Amino acid sequence: MARPFDALSPQRRRLVVGLLVGVGALVLALVATTVVRGLTRGGPVPQDQPGPVLLVPGYGGRTASLDPLAAVLRAEGRDVTVVSLLGDGTGDLDAQAAHLADVADDVLRTSGAPSVDVVGYSAGGVVVRLWVRDHGGGEQARRVLTLGSPQHGTSVAALGAQVAGGCPTACEQLLPDSALLRRLNAGDETPAGPEWATVRSGADQVVTPTGSAALAGALNVLVQDVCPTATTSHYALPADPVVAATVRSTLGAGPPAAPATGCG
Template sequence: MSDSHRSRTSLTRTSLTRTLFARTSRTRTSRLRAKLRRTVVAAVASLCLLGAVPGTAGAATNYPVPYSFGAGIAAQLLHPGSAPVGANDFGCRPSTEHPYPVVLVHGTFGNMTDSWQSLSPLLANNGYCVFALDYGGSPGNLFQGYGDIPASAGQLAAFVDRVLAATGAPKVDIVGHSQGGMMPRYFIRNLGGAPKVHELVGLAPSNHGTTLWGLLNLLQAYPGGSQFLTSSCVACVQQTAGSDFMNALNADGDTVPGVHYTVISTRYDWAVTPLESTFLHGPDTTNIIVQDKCRSDFADHLALIYDQVALREVLNALDPAHAKRTCAVVLPVLGG
């Protein structure tokens, strides 16, 4: 064999070896990435006690109820834009014990997926027909609830009509968080919603606006600050204490006859401040502070929707004849 032939053979073997090595490396890398993805997904699901798997109201009688905001985060990661567990079965028919379907309304920058992975299955397990919607944002957007509040109330009105038509119920109960506990009041007062609503339960609702420790007012004091807020979050401006929207909403009193109101608040709220801004005053109105029920409850504004103490009070408001009390250690942000 000539030297040149040996050289070509050696180069060919080297090239072949490098090609095989490269292919093997890519295959191994691909397998490692796939394994890593599976591991991450499994870890998130297990941390959330499998509470992020979507379902419908009639599909099970005992959904898992994870009292952790991690369940909402996992649901958003794994099933973005999905209805919360136990919600939006439009074939559900209310029972005699619970004749009113429950409509869940998320807060500013929230959505139905990350907000209701605890309350929705809890309600379904207790025999309610449960429904949830996104509003006040572009369809498919992670962030919702930042748009004009009267327009959002119009979306709620259309959704309530759809729920009533599907279920045959005469009225709905509404449970909302933050803006979602206040915005339905516009629907009730201004859009003909009063005859369609039996109970409104607000979890840390922005009923009289918020100073947000003065940050909203501070931002609006800067040149262009108000324009920035208006263009990026109209609902934020409208929820500022003393805004034209807030003044008009509360001008003729907080409540409307014929509707029952319950407010559930926390002393550790950092979003709706001061605490008294959440309260309503009028007939058929109950204001609850969770720390008055349970001293070990440290839920803040976010954790309240994954707080078993607060959510027990939601059940009590919807069904006062079977009211119960619970107490647990509840952490800020995470819930419990």
């Protein structure tokens, strides 16, 4: 009996075989992703087992801004991944959250850890919240710490959009009362799953008002409550001693706590 391939030329046989191999590889990748997400879901992760740390940069995606935090965490013996955002880091924040989900899957698969801790700086903190709420992060994150994140928007984005007659997608999404933020902040701002903490500075002139960076239900740390003389700007947050102390006091094995000191 003739087989289907018998009527094909050798060149076409190779083409068909190549296509089948490609399809098979794609199916295996999808199955692996599904298995990883399935294994990391189903209940709260262990809070006393710190795992790898993901650092998510802010608007524009400049990963080097997180080098000081990466150094602090690596000195504590933590495995750190600085997440590279899609494109130039000014695109749709929800797409960035879906990308973060892929990165978390990869880190959990390669490390074998039961969870990740995630630090989101500036707009990266909004990306982390979207990941937790809409992209499976609630079953993978043990701790979430956001730094100077415009969780309720910033008037600076509104001013920039007004002056320029519009701004990139992520900028539009960070306008106070944007559709994305209304949806994200409806109901519980810190949904069950991870333990939540935020840090903000009273001297931040990018996220205004600075209270926008606080979340209901989180441990909210104001830099000046820990170090009254601090004049930490938005861009200085990743290298600030209070932030470093908060990273240590919130991402350890014990319950998250505000640092007792941190002026340097």
